[in-house]
Amino acid sequence: MTWDDLEEWAGSRSVSRGRSYQRQGRVRDLAISEDGCLLATVDGGDRYVVRVRLQENATKDHSVQSKCTCPVGHDGCKHAVAVVAGYLERLGRAESVPVAEVDDPRWNKLDIC
Numbered sequence: 785m786t787w788d789d790l791e792e793w794a795g796s797r798s799v800s801r802g803r804s805y806q807r808q809g810r811v812r813d814l815a816i817s818e819d820g821c822l823l824a825t826v827d828g829g830d831r832y833v834v835r836v837r838l839q840e841n842a843t844k845d846h847s848v849q850s851k852c853t854c855p856v857g858h859d860g861c862k863h864a865v866a867v868v869a870g871y872l873e874r875l876g877r878a879e880s881v882p883v884a885e886v887d888d889p890r891w892n893k894l895d896i897c
Contacts, residue, residue: 802863810828812825812826814881822835822871833894836871
């Protein structure tokens with residue numbers, strides 16, 4: 785996944801704002817489920833729960849899907865971009881991402897991945 789891929793998915797405004805959120809340390813408690821869903825809390829105008837899933841389809845193209853408790857609530861919001869940016873930053877620093885527990889109460893605020 786590249787920044788261009790993120791811009792195609794979310795648009796340049798969401799990417800710019802999401803990266804800013806991530807740089808400001810607004811992504812909290814980032815974790816990844818055993819089946820590859822990112823789960824995090826993002827501090828914005830309120831505190832939002834975000835789920836992001838990166839999928840590969842049969843043609844090997846990447847597609848990203850997200851759900852957020854913000855008013856936008858669906859693919860491409862700035863909070864979802866912030867979560868992806870936080871994840872990519874950790875990967876770049878070779879830091880591990882904790883496993884999201886199945887009973888994490890944040891899942892209850894979203895459709896389970």
